[in-house]
Amino acid sequence: MSHVNQDLFDRARSIIPGGVNSPVRAFGSVGGTPRFLVEAHGATVVDAEGRDYVDLVASWGPAILGHAHPEVVAAVQEAAARGLSFGASTPSETELAEEIVGRLRAAGPSPLDKVRLVSTGTEATMTAIRLARGATGRDLLVKFAGHYHGHSDSLLAAAGSGLATLALPGSAGVPEAVARQTLVVPYNDEAALEAVFAEHGDSIAAIITEAAPANMGVVPPKPGFNAFIVDLAHRHGALVIIDEVLTGFRVGPAGYWGVSRRDAVDYQPDIFTFGKVVGGGMPLAALGGRAEIMDLLAPLGPVYQAGTLSGNPVAVAAGLTTLRLATDEVYSALDKVADTVSIAASAALTEAGVEHVVQRAGNLFSFVFSAETAHDYAAVQRQESWRYPAFFHSMLDHGVSLPPSVFEAWFVTAAHDEAAVSRILDALPHAARAAAAARPAP
Ligand SMILES: Cc1ncc(COP(=O)(O)O)c(C=O)c1O
Numbered sequence: 001m002s003h004v005n006q007d008l009f010d011r012a013r014s015i016i017p018g019g020v021n022s023p024v025r026a027f028g029s030v031g032g033t034p035r036f037l038v039e040a041h042g043a044t045v046v047d048a049e050g051r052d053y054v055d056l057v058a059s060w061g062p063a064i065l066g067h068a069h070p071e072v073v074a075a076v077q078e079a080a081a082r083g084l085s086f087g088a089s090t091p092s093e094t095e096l097a098e099e100i101v102g103r104l105r106a107a108g109p110s111p112l113d114k115v116r117l118v119s120t121g122t123e124a125t126m127t128a129i130r131l132a133r134g135a136t137g138r139d140l141l142v143k144f145a146g147h148y149h150g151h152s153d154s155l156l157a158a159a160g161s162g163l164a165t166l167a168l169p170g171s172a173g174v175p176e177a178v179a180r181q182t183l184v185v186p187y188n189d190e191a192a193l194e195a196v197f198a199e200h201g202d203s204i205a206a207i208i209t210e211a212a213p214a215n216m217g218v219v220p221p222k223p224g225f226n227a228f229i230v231d232l233a234h235r236h237g238a239l240v241i242i243d244e245v246l247t248g249f250r251v252g253p254a255g256y257w258g259v260s261r262r263d264a265v266d267y268q269p270d271i272f273t274f275g276k277v278v279g280g281g282m283p284l285a286a287l288g289g290r291a292e293i294m295d296l297l298a299p300l301g302p303v304y305q306a307g308t309l310s311g312n313p314v315a316v317a318a319g320l321t322t323l324r325l326a327t328d329e330v331y332s333a334l335d336k337v338a339d340t341v342s343i344a345a346s347a348a349l350t351e352a353g354v355e356h357v358v359q360r361a362g363n364l365f366s367f368v369f370s371a372e373t374a375h376d377y378a379a380v381q382r383q384e385s386w387r388y389p390a391f392f393h394s395m396l397d398h399g400v401s402l403p404p405s406v407f408e409a410w411f412v413t414a415a416h417d418e419a420a421v422s423r424i425l426d427a428l429p430h431a432a433r434a435a436a437a438a439r440p441a442p
């Protein structure tokens, strides 16, 4: 038995808190040794012991074309050879902004006129909130329980992703005065949202929502819920921030907003946030909205936002090339892989007698170990989540890397070809039987 991953983890833990630079990587809720990755191509990741896995994490979303797509790598190499960072405007950042705006416009009348590039999803949502507060002159923010919008102070209350995995209600270090400015509402609950607006409507700057939540597992909005949010907020003079950091340009060419339009659901939010796919695997994210809101940002307006590495030319090259390669055919391929894998996983769980529901939003999906579809964070938390570690480790033993938490979506890529999918399908029955045999901790 090789101990390379364990040795690397021990060494990392002695010098990096928890051995990781982002908590979700630590295998905290599934146990065992995180795989230290050294390479990734297409649908495959390779660990430091030389073992390869079919990857269903996709760098938590960005790798929509698969890892190290040759054209993306070539674009990055070319850009790098011309200079890593200038701290000045470049032609390509305007091209990327045009590509983002154009994608939404192609899907219908769009509230996205202007875009600013930043480096992480956290920065995008943090800036969006500041902008909403600047635009409205109000302080309160409404977010939904189980949604994750990055790790800025205002957004860690009842957050999904790593906080769900580690069962943390929020974070230490957030000043009470800041925490009080965030009101948390159960998701998909129109009455609860109306009650919050009835009480605080005059003071609410914005509601922020994941376009389709995928950080407590996947919990799609009920039909019309996003439109309801926008209508209610606008009636009270509040703005709506649609967070598409995870869904944007992954579930469709115009993100989940575009998917909703295809289903004849129209809503016009005020600010969008994007990340992950838009940077093609490099640190790049964006926020955008109507011109009169975006022009409140410095240097035109009074809302300050900046970044030494914002619009970094190497990251822009990765993002622009990725988006240009992410054609309608790519999105159809992703949908098909998502269908095949989710149906097969469900069949395997049924065959093994494990109660579960497939939760799905576009090509994003996950499973709750429960008899009922989950519409909110409380329902997701009620599932038999103790079944997941056995399921996860069985998949890993059979060469498939899943997100190491039941509270995360599974990510497919356009590089999941027949061979990759058949490896997943072969692994599933074993994992389903392991989930069936699992028992809750005493
Ligand atoms: C919906 C959503 N918003 C924001 C973020 C934060 O992005 P980042 O990790 O790039 O800061 C994430 C994921 O990390 C996310 O899934």
Ligand SMILES: NCC(=O)CCC(=O)O
Pocket: 022, 023, 024, 025, 060, 161, 162, 214, 215, 246, 408, 409
């Ligand atoms: N769904 C979880 C994420 O997207 C976050 C990844 C991270 O925080 O490392």
